[in-house]
């Protein structure tokens with residue numbers, strides 16, 4: 393695929409042996425904050441949204457919003473759709489010019505996962521859009537999708553899935569989870585390492601709450617895209633709560649500026665670790 397931003401940022405991450413931060417945004421303020429965090433560090437960025445956010449704003453409005461933000465930036469910013477089970481919605485994002493989509497049919501049996509993912513891969517590739525797929529089950533809550541039991545992916549099955557579905561990036565279930573961690577997750581570093589030697593970039597889901605050391609190990613093993621979502625939401629909501637409950641009276645713009653700054657800081661400390669600029673948060 394020529395000239396696709398998603399492919400481009402992942403290739404560059406591979407060359408530099410780092411990972412691109414994929415930040416889940418849900419409004420203009422969080423998109424602006426993610427772009428600002430990346431711009432200050434001069435690192436590439438993936439801005440991604442849930443399917444629910446697309447349903448809320450519309451694919452075209454989100455595209456226009458991100459496109460206006462990235463226009464004058466010296467870094468590359470790719471727009472990606474996170475976990476989507478709705479084919480029409482995935483195709484809509486493709487048609488609207490998004491750089492990549494993640495179609496998640498990991499809840500279906502193996503052959504069905506391949507068949508459905510490949511159908512969308514063909515649709516996307518014909519339009520120069522990249523696609524991410526998932527195998528195994530990543531536990532936790534992703535929007536309204538609740539997965540109680542994690543099902544680990546294995547190497548042979550994952551390789552077969554990649555080849556037959558023709559995806560451009562693979563999210564294997566490696567023991568990370570969406571949402572908040574209760575205890576220390578048991579992560580299958582070995583699988584990331586084996587997959588990391590192959591050509592298809594490995595995506596790490598459930599990044600919120602992992603330690604800097606865990607990220608560094610996953611990236612050294614070959615993780616090239618790291619998703620962060622819950623920590624963005626928490627930084628946003630916690631700051632709003634703090635400001636609303638404080639005695640100070642805020643006008644809207646100073647209020648938003650403080651909230652944005654809290655999100656910039658939270659995202660930035662993660663981007664620093666993902667891009668090798670820091671070894672700790």
Ligand SMILES: [Zn+2]
Pocket residue numbers: 475530534570597598619
């Ligand atoms: Zn995920």
